Amino acid sequence: MKLSGAEIVVETLIEQNVKTIFGYPGGTVLDIYDQLYKKSDRITHVLTAHEQGAAHAADGYARATGEIGVVLATSGPGATNLVTGIATAHLDSVPLLAITGNVANNLIGRDCFQEIDISGVTLPITKHNFIVHNVEDLADTIREAIKIAKSGRPGPVLVDIPKDIQLAKCEFSYKAPVTKDENECAPDEAVKEAARMIAESSRPYIYFGGGAVRAGAGALISELADKIDAVIGCSLMGLSELPTKLDRFLGMQGMHGHYASSKAMAKSDLIICIGVRFSDRSTGDAQKFSAGARKIHVDIDAAEIDKNVKVNLGVSCDISDFLRKLIDVVDYKRNPNWMNKVAKLREQEAEFKVENFLPEQAINVISDIVDDDTEIVTDVGQHQMWTAQFFDFKKKRTWISSGGLGTMGFGMGAAIGSSYGSGRRSVLVTGDGSFGMDLTELATAVTYNVPLTIVVMNNSVLGMVRQLQNLFYNKVYSNTTLDRKTDFVKLAEAFGAKGFRASNEEEFRNVFEEAYKLPGPAVIDLLIDKDELVLPMLKPGGTFDHLILDREDKA
């Protein structure tokens, strides 16, 4: 059958099992929007308040489901507004398809109204991008874009479609949904070498990250740890892949990681690194990172091997395949001394526990009340780290946070998207700084009655930057004191959502219980002290031998 380019865009998305897309209309995507209207019984479009929110929503959708997230925007400012969202997905390896309109082919390069070279702009922050010059290539380009986004190490792909291509007609026939490229199998030699290194070790530590989440490798990691008597830690991106309370799991390591997890990593003699990229936030000084330990690094992306940290054995292959084979061949072993040492580290960690610490109490309340499969979404800052440290994760893919790019303003869009993806309620923990960047999406949440509970940890300051100024800039709080007069309860009501306020644990428990039961969005303004710190803390570029543990510690 002969279809227009705009029809082909929508039919191809439907063909590829895309159920929901997020976007914002404009001049160069009018034809696609016309088709979305006609086919709205087969594909849902969610109109956000800002294109950046749409990009984060598609990202949140993808993180919650593991499927591709799709965002649609017009040319020019519509397209450039996607940039932060695309970069966020790129840094966290999220499969995202961004479709943009552009001026007609014969006008490209003439600086037309709302013309921008979005392919050029997004070149360094996409896995790949396409400009479609012939309508005959359109359907296959979209299919290929989805395949690229999902295969190997996932990432964002952008398809830029000039207006004339959307109007032009050509033959279209349905094809099957694309399948991911097969990942490389684990080479036997490398598996054997890993088993040898494990046999020689007495203090093994398994360190996993976002790659393990993408591969769903939690169960295998836990099985391996049981067999070789290892402890487990993860990066920020690895959270929720294993239950927080799992016996061998010490929690997040890194800059604001758990004391026992970071220290055990520093004291181990073998680190088995699964789907990680050794971000500076995880390693501190990469040159001195766990210098005493041998390292095995398994990742789907060959370019990650030896990129930031030199390892003794680097393998680029399918993570799950490697773990399965390794569990088969590795010898069962016990490391009683190591387990004793780790137990001591855990005892020490318990000693640092601060009493009556409202951020921790609030996260514990959330952990108590929410269903196990509720998506926990954050923005970026202190609230993000507290949530990462204290939330009791029970189910996979329930942690949605911007790790690599650290995008303030990520949360609202991502929470809306994740709720669409999971079909369930999401909880967004944000701060007054971050919320100031994305609260406009509260309009979207209200319009679509998205089941979303928003907790704003409101300390009237940009807490994380203030903490850095406190520790490293002689308490000179340059431009981090917000002191805004925004009333978040009234603001919520103005948007059509419910608003609550709390300033202690008991109040918070009461309002959260109520807010969590509401069918639509609610905002809780949780007042916290402006001088609370995220601890422990690794000084940027430092080593895990010198963690800042309490506010008296000198950086």
Added chain:
Amino acid sequence: MNKQSYVIAAFVENKSGVLMRVTSMFNRRGFNIDTLTVGETESPEYSRITLTFSGDQDDLHQLVTQLQKLYNVKKVEVISAEIGIRRELLLIKVKNSSETRGDLRDAVDVFKAKIVDYSAEAMCLEVTGDSTKIDNFIDNMKPFGIIEMCRTGIVALERGSESILSK
């Protein structure tokens, strides 16, 4: 670690924007490229990029694996000094005068260069060879007065019967 110069060949799709994708990656990852040439290959849908850069073994590994990740890059090969044939072409315009003409002609003979343009005031010379030869030739030309010059950067193939794709 020891820095040295590497020659790398990349077989890429012959499409607009591919060169930009490659150079954008170099820029973003902080690789310092010394020379870069692009040209047609035996098959019209592919181009061959030959580049040289200075770095250590780790830099080389990063550059190759990052190149391999690019969608339009089909094959990447490091051309080793032992089995690689590396050539560069130089066009150089030097001052010509009755006093220096003889010496210039001697240099042209020794370096197997060609005189491609000639006037009473200037000569344009063409010379091919590996980079050391080109460097030496330029050094020899300096006393005569170089008006302008242009070198292509290295192109390279491996010896033997195989191609980059068949390996």
